[in-house]
Amino acid sequence: MAKKTKKNQPQGFGKYIKWFWILFGAGMFAVLLLFLLASWGAFGTMPTFEHLENPNTNLATEIISSDGETLGKFYLDDNRTPVPFSELPENLVNALVATEDARYFEHSGIDARGTIRAVAFLGSKGGASTISQQLSKLLFTKKPSGGFGRIVQKIKEWVIATRLERQYTKEEIVQMYLNQYDFGYAADGIRSAARIYFGKEPNELKTEESAVLVGMLKNSSLYNPIRREELVLNRRNTVLGQMAKYGYITEMEKDSLQALEMDLNFSPESHREGLATYFRMYLQRYLNKWIDENPKPDGEKYNIYLDGLKVYTTVDSRMQKNAEDAVQEHMKRLQAEFFHQNTPDRNPTAPFLELESFEIDNIMERAMKVSARWKAMKRQGVSENEIRASFRKKTEMTVFDWNSDSFEKDTIMTPMDSIRYYKTFLRTAMMSMEPQTGHVKAWVGGIDYKHFQYDNVIQGARQAGSTFKPFVYAAAIDQLRYSPCDSLPDNQYCIEPLKHGNPEAWCPKNSDGKYSGENLTLKKALANSINTITAQLIDKVGPSSVASIAKNMGLTREIPEVPSIALGTPDFNVYEMVGAYGTFANQGVYVKPVMVTRIEDKNGTVLYEYMPETKDVLSKDVAYAMVNLMEGVTRYGSGGRLRHSFAKNQSVYKEIITGYPYELTNPIAGKTGTTQNQSDGWFMGMVPNLVTGVWVGGEDRAAHFSRLAYGQGASMALPIWALYMKKNYANEELGVSQGEFEEPEDLSINVDCTKVLEEIQKELDTEDDLELDF
Structure with a gap:
């Protein structure tokens, strides 16, 4: 038998090519397997996006004035009122795409070019997370501990992102993402964010205002416009720069907008702040009584904090504002005169008149026993002697003050002194x-x-x-x-x-x-x-x-x-x-x-x-x-x-x-x-x-x-x-x-x-x- 020639023997370089393709194929198979395993739930239950399919679940109840303005909302954790894509201004969508996902309308949930770039440069030239991936990330309620857990979650995000892209249009994904994001200060979703930070509806946002909110998407806790104004201003200008880079605004517009100050109109939507607070609290009692008397067809009670009811009221927001301004304007001056007439020199029993000391003691005693502090300590089983002692111990507190811009001041006084202090105010x-x-x-x-x-x-x-x-x-x-x-x-x-x-x-x-x-x-x-x-x-x-x-x-x-x-x-x-x-x-x-x-x-x-x-x-x-x-x-x-x-x-x-x-x-x-x-x-x-x-x-x-x-x-x-x-x-x-x-x-x-x-x-x-x- 003749010997094999060198031509018939595998060449050294060919051997490496062979192993390359074997490893490449194995790697692709492993990645595919990981995706399949993740989608099958091998790494734990996949979070659903059922609530994205029906975005009107777990929503705040909205209180609407007779002139069509939102007076406030009732909510527990989520102050969320979704808005359709048609009500999102074009400048907001442009700012989002330019900053977060420039090829958003070209890919199918995963940006391959961005991913390769992120891996090659270890993220130094930007990440690869698409808007679809960011939306899928919002579905995870718990953060992974790190390492393998983060890798698994990333794979899950990719799986969900591709599913989102198959099930929804690009516009719907943008809509859901902006409606889902938590902008801080109970600003859940873009509508609450626009109202709370700028006092307006989303479709009224200016380009520079949209840039602020888009900038917050990176990390709303870090880019907090109330606590870190300079940092947020710089981030806003970065967003404007991205908009110019991708042709959504001109260089001249960018320069002009970047020169503007950040004109916030911070209007918290907490239950104790905002317009018509007393009316809203009356309405809360009214609705609680109404839901007791008017159950759902299945017999369950409506939930004013989760069921997204819309309550149309007779209150006119403009007249309400006029009323509150009139009260504030007069009462501030009237109170100043009352304080002037009831100084300790003029009235040793201030703020009371024509009372004996034992009568004043009785008033203070009753006030102490109906106070929130007394009731809370009683529920905790604290003895009456200890409760009374706590009312005479100085503590830090924030109290009402007409002379402060915020109508509050920080002070140190005993709870008993605070009771007397509040009794000096006219109602x-x-x-x-x-x-x-x-x-x-x-x-x-x-x-x-x-x-x-x-x-x-x-x-x-x-x-x-x-x-x-x-x-x-x-x-x-x-x-x-x-x-x-x-x-x-x-x-x-x-x-x-x-x-x-x-x-x-x-x-x-x-x-x-x-x-x-x-x-x-x-x-x-x-x-x-x-x-x-x-x-x-x-x-x-x-x-x-x-x-x-x-x-x-x-x-x-x-x-x-x-x-x-x-x-x-x-x-x-x-x-x-x-x-x-x-x-x-x-x-x-x-x-x-x-x-x-x-x-x-x-x-x-x-x-x-x-x-x-x-x-x-x-x-x-x-x-x-x-x-x-x-x-x-x-x-x-x-x-x-x-x-x-x-x-x-x-x-x-x-x-x-x-x-x-x-x-x-x-x-x-x-x-x-x-x-x-x-x-x-x-x-x-x-x-x-x-x-x-x-x-x-x-x-x-x-x-x-x-x-x-x-x-x-x-x-x-x-x-x-x-x-x-x-x-x-x-x-x-x-x-x-x-x-x-x-x-x-x-x-x-x-x-x-x-x-x-x-x-x-x-x-x-x-x-x-x-x-x-x-």
């Missing part, structure tokens, strides 16, 4: 309603929800003072057919013992303790809040008639049927009072205040639609006569400062009347109210299509101004109403009426008191001061 409540529909347009339950969570609109109830008198006058006009021009003598008047169920004789005095002895028209008597006239009227019609009318007008709290109710001794809240006064403005028809018009589920199915609740209480003639009477209050009486200037001897407290002179000239009906010792100040004001009530007072009745000049309703509450209305009138789109109240056809009650009013005006011109209200 307020304000509600505004359209009387024809009952739609509540604005709701302010206090000065700052974060630190004062008691809602004085609906939770609180205080003596109504003279704001109750119109119900007495309404009963007299309705039953006795009195007119605003009829008159009664201003003399001391007593109601006999046992009459109307009164155990003793009742002889009310006027606020100044004087009696003019003159016959006063009902219009002048109400304008100047003459108590003797009101006493005569309730004596004639009886307390039961007054209580009946008041209840029919929506005052649901107990009203004792005794003569003293004429001066407003019963307690009511602002919510009830506004609804009741709406009856006067709505031609005698009571419409129950409404805050929610419609509730929809996440698919847009209507779950609830409001049906008005109305009641005919007064005739049109009586209602109009009452409006006419209360117009006199703002022209000739205690509400006259809405139109007139201060007299000389009022200048002492002119500084606290924010925005004065108001110089409102349109028809306004209203009534001021002040309770005993100036503990409560009220103003109820009406124009034809808006009724607004304001209350101001301390948490405790013993915390009040010592002088009527400061503590009356015309000084404490009326300025908020005036500021609010001036802001409303400055925006004609709101449509707040400046016209006359509608007069009924064939009016049977005489309201033309021209001659009498001329005499009143002549008297007013000779007086040094406006009459004070009580």
Whole structure:
């Protein structure tokens, strides 16, 4: 047999080629096997993207204003409201692609060129993670410990990315990614991020704003615009540079945009911050009650934090902002004066007046036992002695402060001192309603929800003072057919013992303790809040008639049927009072205040639609006569400062009347109210299509101004109403009426008191001061 020649023997180089292909094939097979094993679940369960297929799951409930703005949301962990691709601005998508995945529209989930580059240069020239891979990464709730775990997760990301690309369009993947990403500060998804960082909807984002949010996608914790502004600014400019590199903007545009400052409008969407906080917390209670009474078809309860409900409300975001601004503007100045009058030198028992030390101790004791700290420590089983000791131990805390830009300051004090500190602050409540529909347009339950969570609109109830008198006058006009021009003598008047169920004789005095002895028209008597006239009227019609009318007008709290109710001794809240006064403005028809018009589920199915609740209480003639009477209050009486200037001897407290002179000239009906010792100040004001009530007072009745000049309703509450209305009138789109109240056809009650009013005006011109209200 012949020997093999060298030609027939494998060459050395060929051997290496052979092994190369063997190893290459084995490597490819191994990679393919790894992918197959990962997809089969050999390395653990693959996270699903079921919630991406149905992006409307586990969503926050959205609260929508009557003008289409989002007032806030209810959520637990995810403050997420997805938006479709059509609502994403082009500049945002361009910034995302240019920065994160330049060949996004060319690959099928994995960028081979990018992967090879990342491996070759060990990531020094950029990574290879595509947008699809980044979306798949968001599906992993737990981070791998490292090493092999990270390799396995990366393989899983690749598998999911390719599946995403097969199942969704490129646009849908971008949409889902931006809706899924957590931008920090409860900004879950692009819509929340746009609202929280820039105060606008995504489709309103400018190019430089989109660049900020895209820059955060790298690491929202690191690139935090609130804590690391310079770092985020540099990152934004990098994004803009990438947009120029790939031709989405010109070099000139890039240079111009990079020169801009980062104009943030940080608007947190926490439950304690933002617009209409008190209203939102009322709405939370309302919805919890609603879901108890209205289960899903399968019997389960709706979840207001996860089911993505849409709640359409009557509140107008613009009027709500005007209301909150008016409250803040006036209360800050009023509080400064209250602090000035209640320094320890002027008032050793500050903020309380006319109390003995044991009475103050009782107030503080009650406050301590109802505090959150006391209740929490009780639940933990801490002994009462230890709890009391903790209230006297100094600790770091953040408290409310009008003088800080954020209305907060860090301090060190004992919890007991903090209780006393908070009792020095005056509280307020304000509600505004359209009387024809009952739609509540604005709701302010206090000065700052974060630190004062008691809602004085609906939770609180205080003596109504003279704001109750119109119900007495309404009963007299309705039953006795009195007119605003009829008159009664201003003399001391007593109601006999046992009459109307009164155990003793009742002889009310006027606020100044004087009696003019003159016959006063009902219009002048109400304008100047003459108590003797009101006493005569309730004596004639009886307390039961007054209580009946008041209840029919929506005052649901107990009203004792005794003569003293004429001066407003019963307690009511602002919510009830506004609804009741709406009856006067709505031609005698009571419409129950409404805050929610419609509730929809996440698919847009209507779950609830409001049906008005109305009641005919007064005739049109009586209602109009009452409006006419209360117009006199703002022209000739205690509400006259809405139109007139201060007299000389009022200048002492002119500084606290924010925005004065108001110089409102349109028809306004209203009534001021002040309770005993100036503990409560009220103003109820009406124009034809808006009724607004304001209350101001301390948490405790013993915390009040010592002088009527400061503590009356015309000084404490009326300025908020005036500021609010001036802001409303400055925006004609709101449509707040400046016209006359509608007069009924064939009016049977005489309201033309021209001659009498001329005499009143002549008297007013000779007086040094406006009459004070009580």
